[in-house]
Amino acid sequence: MTLLEKSPQAQPQPAGPRPRPRRRSRDIGVVAAVAASVLLVVVGSVYPLAAVLSTALSGPALPRYAEFATSSVDLTILRNTLVLGLLVGGFGTALGFLFAFVQTRLAVPGKRILHVVALVPVVSPPFAVATAAIVLYGRRGAVTHGLLGVDYDIYGLDGLVFVLSLSLFPVAYLGMLGMMRGLDPAMEEAAMNMGASRWQIFRTVQLPLLAPGLAAPFLLLFVEAIADLANPLALGGDYTVLASRAYLAVTGEYDTTSAAVYSLILLVPSVGLYLAQRYWLGRKIRTTITGRPSGSVHLITGWARWPIFGLAVLVALLVVSLYGTVVVGSVTRVFGVDNTVTFEHFREVLLGAGRSALQDTTLLAAVATPIAGVFGLLIAWLVTRHLRRSAGWLDFAGTLGVAVPGTVLGIGYLLAYRPDRYIGDLLVLPGLVGGTAVAGGSLAIVLAYITRSVPAGLRTGGAALTQLHPSLEEASVNLGAGSFRTFRAVVLPLIRPALLTGLSYSFARSMTSISTVILLVTPNTKIITSQILSAANTGRYGVAFAYCTVLTAIVLAGFGLIRLLVGGTVTLYRTAAPAGRKQR
Amino acid sequence: MAPPQHRRVRAVLVLLAATALAAGGCARSDAGNPASAKDSGKVVVACGATEEWCSAMTTRFTKETGIKAEFVRLSSGETVARLQAGKANPEFDVWHGGPADGFVAAGEQGLLDPYVSANAATIPARYKDPTGLWTGVYVGVLGFCNNTKILAEKKVAAPRSWQDLLNPGLAKDVGIAHPSTSGTAYTMLWTQTALHQGADGALDYMKRLHPNVLQYSKSGIAPAQQAARGEVGVGVIFSHDCVATQEQGFKDLSLTFPSEGTGYEVGGVALVHGAHNPSSARRYIDWTLTPAAQEIGPTVKSYQVPTNPQAKLSDKTVDLSQVKLVDYDVAAAGRAKKDLTKRFDAEVAQAPKS
Numbered sequence: 001m002t003l004l005e006k007s008p009q010a011q012p013q014p015a016g017p018r019p020r021p022r023r024r025s026r027d028i029g030v031v032a033a034v035a036a037s038v039l040l041v042v043v044g045s046v047y048p049l050a051a052v053l054s055t056a057l058s059g060p061a062l063p064r065y066a067e068f069a070t071s072s073v074d075l076t077i078l079r080n081t082l083v084l085g086l087l088v089g090g091f092g093t094a095l096g097f098l099f100a101f102v103q104t105r106l107a108v109p110g111k112r113i114l115h116v117v118a119l120v121p122v123v124s125p126p127f128a129v130a131t132a133a134i135v136l137y138g139r140r141g142a143v144t145h146g147l148l149g150v151d152y153d154i155y156g157l158d159g160l161v162f163v164l165s166l167s168l169f170p171v172a173y174l175g176m177l178g179m180m181r182g183l184d185p186a187m188e189e190a191a192m193n194m195g196a197s198r199w200q201i202f203r204t205v206q207l208p209l210l211a212p213g214l215a216a217p218f219l220l221l222f223v224e225a226i227a228d229l230a231n232p233l234a235l236g237g238d239y240t241v242l243a244s245r246a247y248l249a250v251t252g253e254y255d256t257t258s259a260a261v262y263s264l265i266l267l268v269p270s271v272g273l274y275l276a277q278r279y280w281l282g283r284k285i286r287t288t289i290t291g292r293p294s295g296s297v298h299l300i301t302g303w304a305r306w307p308i309f310g311l312a313v314l315v316a317l318l319v320v321s322l323y324g325t326v327v328v329g330s331v332t333r334v335f336g337v338d339n340t341v342t343f344e345h346f347r348e349v350l351l352g353a354g355r356s357a358l359q360d361t362t363l364l365a366a367v368a369t370p371i372a373g374v375f376g377l378l379i380a381w382l383v384t385r386h387l388r389r390s391a392g393w394l395d396f397a398g399t400l401g402v403a404v405p406g407t408v409l410g411i412g413y414l415l416a417y418r419p420d421r422y423i424g425d426l427l428v429l430p431g432l433v434g435g436t437a438v439a440g441g442s443l444a445i446v447l448a449y450i451t452r453s454v455p456a457g458l459r460t461g462g463a464a465l466t467q468l469h470p471s472l473e474e475a476s477v478n479l480g481a482g483s484f485r486t487f488r489a490v491v492l493p494l495i496r497p498a499l500l501t502g503l504s505y506s507f508a509r510s511m512t513s514i515s516t517v518i519l520l521v522t523p524n525t526k527i528i529t530s531q532i533l534s535a536a537n538t539g540r541y542g543v544a545f546a547y548c549t550v551l552t553a554i555v556l557a558g559f560g561l562i563r564l565l566v567g568g569t570v571t572l573y574r575t576a577a578p579a580g581r582k583q584r
Numbered sequence: 585m586a587p588p589q590h591r592r593v594r595a596v597l598v599l600l601a602a603t604a605l606a607a608g609g610c611a612r613s614d615a616g617n618p619a620s621a622k623d624s625g626k627v628v629v630a631c632g633a634t635e636e637w638c639s640a641m642t643t644r645f646t647k648e649t650g651i652k653a654e655f656v657r658l659s660s661g662e663t664v665a666r667l668q669a670g671k672a673n674p675e676f677d678v679w680h681g682g683p684a685d686g687f688v689a690a691g692e693q694g695l696l697d698p699y700v701s702a703n704a705a706t707i708p709a710r711y712k713d714p715t716g717l718w719t720g721v722y723v724g725v726l727g728f729c730n731n732t733k734i735l736a737e738k739k740v741a742a743p744r745s746w747q748d749l750l751n752p753g754l755a756k757d758v759g760i761a762h763p764s765t766s767g768t769a770y771t772m773l774w775t776q777t778a779l780h781q782g783a784d785g786a787l788d789y790m791k792r793l794h795p796n797v798l799q800y801s802k803s804g805i806a807p808a809q810q811a812a813r814g815e816v817g818v819g820v821i822f823s824h825d826c827v828a829t830q831e832q833g834f835k836d837l838s839l840t841f842p843s844e845g846t847g848y849e850v851g852g853v854a855l856v857h858g859a860h861n862p863s864s865a866r867r868y869i870d871w872t873l874t875p876a877a878q879e880i881g882p883t884v885k886s887y888q889v890p891t892n893p894q895a896k897l898s899d900k901t902v903d904l905s906q907v908k909l910v911d912y913d914v915a916a917a918g919r920a921k922k923d924l925t926k927r928f929d930a931e932v933a934q935a936p937k938s
Contacts, residue, residue, distance in 0.1 A: 073934040140734075140814035153756070155799055237799045240934060248764050248802075248929070255922075256665070336813065338833040353639060414669035441675075519666070521656060522675065534635050534657050540832075541809070 029484025030386050034394075037379045041397035044451035048412025049404060055415065056260030064261040081226045081241040082269055084160060088225035089218045091165040096172025096217055097210075098312050104180040107299035108309045117316040120323055122170040122505065123555035125512045125529050127536060128548040129167045130234035132325040133159065135336060138235075142336060143321070155237030163235065164225050166319060171224070172217030174505065175460050178497035179213040182467060198300060216463045220402065220455075223270045227405040229515045230533075242266040243405050256411060263408040270403045323552075330545035345546035354547060357526035362554055364442055364525075365510035368449035369558075372510070373503035375450070376457015377495070381487055383458075384465045385473065395458070402455035406515025409451070413444055414519060441522035448517055449510035456509065457502025464498035465491070500566045507558045511551060626652035627864040628675060630663045632682025632767075633851070634828075636884040641680070644880060645871055651864050659803070660686035660767050667695040667856060676856050677865035680721070680872060683767035683849035685774070687718035688918025690854075699855040699866060703873035703892075711850050711891040713915075718852035721872050722881065722888035725902050725909070726772055726846045729819040729826035731811045733836045743818055745843045746779065750792055758796040759807030759816040762933065764925040767849060768804025768822055773928060774917040775847030778910040783924055790932045800933050812837060822849065823902045824887040831885050831900075845910040851888060 055061065068074045099118045103111055121129065136143045137154055144152040154162070187209070191201045232244040246262035249255045329335035333342050348354060376398070383395040401409070468491070476486040492499065514529040521530045528551055535544040627645075631638035635657050642653035658666065660682035667674065667690060679687070679696070690696050691713075700716035711720030728749070730742040740753040749758060761769035776786035798816050801807060807819030808826055812834035819826070823839055830837045853872050859865045871877050878890035882898035889901055 071930070073930055076934065134815065135813070138813075138815060233802045235799075238933070248762065256668070334833045353635070411665075411669075414666070418669050418673070519662075524654065531635075 027483045029482050029487075030382070033378055033382055033484065033487075034387070037375060037382060037394060037398070040375055040450070040454070041379075041394070041400070044447055044454075045400035045404065045409065045412075046397055048409060048416040049400060050412075051415035052260050052263065052408055052412040055256060056264045058257070061257045061261050064258060068261065068265065077240050077242055077245050078265065080157075080239055081243070081266065084157065084164070084239075084241055085222040085226040085269065087157075087161045088164045088168060089222035091161060092169040092221040092225075093172045093214055093218045095165060095169035095315060096174075096176055097214065098308070098315070099169070099173045100176035100180050102309060102312045103177055105300055106305045106309055107301045108305055114312060114316055117319050118170050118173050119559070120170075120319060120552070121167045122174070122508045123512065123552045123559075125230065125514060125532060125548065125551070127230040127234060127514070127532060128326050128545070129163050129322050130231050131536065131541060131544070132322040132329070133163050134235060135329070136321060136325055137162075153237075155235050156239045159235045159237070160231055160239065163231050164228060166315075166322065167231075168221050168224055171220055171456070171505070174501045175217050175220075175463060176210070176213055178460065178501055179210065179463060179467065181497065182464065183209060198302070198304065212466060213463050216459050219273060220459055222273055223403050226266065226269065227402075227515070229405070229407060243407070246405065247407050259408070259411065263405060266405055266408075267403065326545045326548050326552075330542060330549045333542065335541065335545075342542075345542040346550075348543055349546045349550055354528070354531060354550075357528050357531045358550065358554070360442070360525050361511060361528045364446050364527075365449060365507055366558075368446045368453065368510050369503060369507040369562075372450045372453035372506040373457050373499060376454045376459075376502045376506070377461040377492070377499055378487075379454065380458050380461030380465055381491055384462060385470060386483070395462070398458045399455045401451035401453070406452065406513065407519070409448065410516040410519030413448060413516070417444055441520060442525045444520050445517050445525060445527070448520060449506075449513060452513055452516060453506035453509045456505040457499070460498040460501045460505075461495060464495040468494055496566060500563065503562045503566060504559050507562065508555045511555050511558070623861045623863045625861070625864060626654065627677045627861050627868045629653060629655040629868070630666070630676040630679045630856075631655040631657050632660055632663060632680065632686075633657075634884070634886060637881060637886045638681070640880050640884045641872070641877065644877070645868060649867060649871065651867060653868065655680075659765065661765050664690050664693075664695065668693065671695065671857075674856050674858050674860065677859040677861045678853065678868050679856060680853045680868075681851050683771060684713075684718055684720065684852040684914045685770060685849075685918040685921055686767060687713075687852040687854050688915055689921050691717045692919070695857050697855045697857045697859070699869060701866070701870045701873055703870050706894065707873060707891050708893070718854040719869065719873060720850040720891040721853050721878065722851040722886075722890055723904065724822040724824050724849045724851065724888045725841070725904065725907055726768070726775060726820065726848065727823035727826060727902075727907075728840045728842070729808050729811045729821050729823075729829070730838045730840060731814050731817055731836050732838050734814050734817040738817060740817065742838060742840050743842070744840050746776070746789070747844075749818065749820070749842075750796065752796075754796045754817055756796065756798050757817040758793065758798065759810040759819040759821075760793075760797055760800060761804045761806060761821075762800035762802060763928055765802045766804035768825075769800070769820075770917070770921060770925065771822075771847045771849050771912075772820055773924060774912065774920075775845075775910050777917075777920075777924070778847070778912060779844055783920070783927065786924075787927060787931055790928065794932055808837075822888075827887045827900050827902075828885040841907050843908065845908045847910055847912050850891070850914060 099114065102108065103115060134154060135141060137152065139145065139151065139153055139155075141152070141154070144150050144154075183206070187205050188201055191205050196204070226241065227243050229243050229247055232239070232241050233247075236244060242262050242265060246259045246266065249259040249262060325335065330345050331341055331343065332338070333340045333344075349358070379394060379398045383391045383398075387394060404412075472490055472494070473486050476490045477483065481489065512529060514533065517527050518530050518533065521527050528547055532544050532547045532551075535541075535547065629638070629642060631641070638655045638657055642655050645651065645653050656676075663676075663679055663682065664686060667676065667679070670676075679690070687696065696717055698713075698716040701719060704712055704716070704719045707720060711723065713719070728743050732742070734757070735742055738753055738757065740751060741748075743749045743751070743754075760772065763770040763773045773786060773790065776789045777783055780786050780789060798810065801810070804821060805825050807816065807821050808829040810816045811819035811826075812829050812832075814836075823841070826837060826839050830839075853869050855862070855865050855869060873892060875890070875892050875895040878892050878895040881888055881890070882900065887898055887900045887902070889904055890897070
């Protein structure tokens with residue numbers, strides 16, 4: 001059964017058309033979950049952000065706002081940022097949708113290969129793509145200059161959109177894949193039985209059902225694009241955005257005040273869009289999963305599948321060419337100049353200076369991943385099911401980890417957790433950041449990983465939960481199960497694809513995160529991404545490429561392990577795999 | 585009426601907020617109190633040079649003195665930001681490498697402690713601060729790193745003066761870093777200030793150069809890579825970075841110097857204010873000024889000129905007597921840095937290119 005209704009459950013409104021039975025007041029599971037979630041978001045993002053805000057709203061910062069509003073330079077930067085966010089959000093979501101559509105609705109060969117290709121960008125630092133793009137498609141690019149003989153200038157907005165869309169679209173793809181596989185095919189079957197064409201079905205059934213799912217990735221890509229730092233620095237040309245300007249203020253001008261001001265201004269569009277999306281989502285909630293999807297998917301077999309498939313293949317080829325360059329570049333002396341094969345770079349990464357960085361980063365990310373994945377879903381569940389007025393706040397606080405530019409969060413950590421905290425003469429909280437801190441500063445890094453990863457699980461979990469009708473949980477509660485047991489035994493298995501996505505993404509994000517941890521790296525805790533930046537800055541691209549290759553391998557191994565542990569395969573491939581069609 | 589559960593949730597929220605506020609209110613800010621000045625027999629270095637160089641330096645220091653040495657590679661902007669954040673409880677003992685302008689800026693904020701090493705006596709006066717705030721360990725000279733292949737294609741001769749760099753034939757073919765992040769680029773900006781007798785003249789020159797600049801990169805070394813890969817025809821960088829890039833296998837690179845006179849950096853070493861290991865830090869500083877320590881650079885492709893006259897020169901190191909240098913006032917450059925970079929960013933970097 002599929003229900004379409006005006007529903008209040010995702011919104012903190014006190015009264016709905018059909019009041020839900022309230023949970024018993026002494027539901028200890030929910031209270032504990034709320035406490036843990038609140039503690040995490042307060043420690044991970046709210047408090048560090050408050051530290052930044054208190055700097056941004058202090059006396060000396062105030063004249064900067066007037067300056068910003070009247071400076072044409074600053075206003076151009078703001079416009080640049082918004083344009084970049086919109087374009088990357090649009091293109092990235094479109095690409096993600098394209099790949100998810102091909103995966104779930106087209107009868108074409110090689111879908112598993114496409115799936116793997118679409119996952120690759122998740123697992124490598126965006127810096128790799130930018131460099132490879134310059135090497136291949138830049139002014140002297142092997143493809144643009146060498147093969148086609150054109151003088152294409154990749155620096156600027158077009159290059160940024162190209163690189164960012166290709167690096168970020170897997171986020172949209174993974175989210176929409178889970179959702180499209182969860183879509184109940186019964187609606188499509190019904191439309192088909194009534195004689196609707198494929199296009200009509202797409203326009204009037206699938207698209208409206210997926211609309212909330214399209215908004216979430218768009219939001220995520222928008223905020224990620226405007227917060228991205230590595231790419232504007234690598235190939236922005238004279239296209240300046242707020243994030244790179246704030247970074248410049250910190251690293252170049254030692255001016256945390258200006259950086260905080262720019263960050264505040266950067267927060268406005270993210271938060272504005274976020275609230276707009278919430279309002280829009282809240283007006284129409286569509287629940288399509290009422291248990292297991294019934295019926296089976298009818299894959300498109302007509303001629304129309306080929307142009308769509310061709311487009312996806314073209315994008316996949318672009319991705320492959322970029323990452324191929326990374327891999328090939330890691331075993332050549334200087335790619336494009338001196339193409340002698342060498343394993344020097346790998347020796348340095350695996351046996352030399354890079355080894356401790358590999359160990360440290362993997363360990364810290366492995367600690368952070370399960371915590372982030374579970375908390376992402378937990379917060380999503382609390383927000384959509386259990387909290388009312390405070391739901392919006394918790395959801396918002398959980399999203400901060402991604403809405404706040406990583407550099408700013410890093411500065412917040414420095415301000416908030418750097419000093420030892422005393423009450424009187426009693427040491428209550430020793431410093432968490434820096435070489436002199438507890439555990440060599442690794443606690444702060446893990447905390448940063450978790451905070452930056454939770455929103456992924458929260459978004460995918462939230463999207464999955466809005467499609468899951470609460471009656472299932474109500475049934476469980478009415479039968480006497482506690483809220484926590486309901487979460488574990490009913491909710492989790494049904495949104496397992498979202499959990500898989502959340503965990504995978506958390507691990508990849510932790511391993512490849514740079515903007516926050518770059519400020520937290522200490523002498524005794526080395527992080528791969530900061531090693532990559534260092535190698536790239538000194539022009540040792542071969543070493544940087546080797547790091548990227550090893551990093552990608554570790555993340556892919558992590559994906560495999562997570563898949564094995566969560567057991568996502570069954571759910572993920574149930575509806576679209578050829579085997580599913582034979583069951584009829 | 586909120587159900588009891590929500591009251592409890594709210595209580596939890598209030599409690600957490602109160603804890604956070606209470607903890608936030610009492611950070612200790614007694615920087616560098618004598619009690620913390622116990623030395624634990626190791627030294628933590630904020631290192632501003634290449635990873636390889638930092639690694640080679642600290643390893644050798646440990647081998648020779650038995651004192652454990654750890655380092656983090658940071659650009660000079662980042663170093664100052666982290667020293668600022670850690671003022672009350674610094675994680676570094678020594679700052680080693682990076683243009684002295686940055687050291688002057690950090691000294692102005694009280695982030696460094698003066699230390700006159702006994703070994704500094706052999707260092708020429710123009711390469712050290714008279715009060716011992718910083719001491720020079722190497723010198724680097726600005727030059728033009730040219731991709732001869734690209735320049736031949738564009739039919740432009742390799743630039744030999746700052747004026748040559750304005751050649752319209754080099755449109756979007758010059759690589760420079762942003763002076764806010766890069767010490768290299770700031771050295772260039774201050775060089776123009778010295779050549780044009782003031783900030784206005786310097787910014788005017790940069791404005792005229794602007795149409796020729798591809799992008800203002802973050803790192804001062806990046807233009808060498810851009811030139812090496814043919815993204816630009818000319819990179820304005822420290823000559824030792826150009827030589828190191830040539831060494832990586834880029835045979836098309838050539839190096840020229842501006843005839844009007846060029847700027848130079850003095851790479852410094854300094855004691856961090858309130859360092860946890862002050863005596864080890866002083867030993868480290870002493871050691872960096874010895875000829876042996878200054879001869880390590882060339883073994884890891886860092887061809888800066890040593891400040892210690894007794895240190896042997898590599899044949900790849902630029903000969904300072906062959907290059908015309910401008911009168912570079914490090915102290916004035918450091919003091920002017922904030923305002924000048926700000927003006928550069930507003931008046932030059934954001935301007936549209938016609």
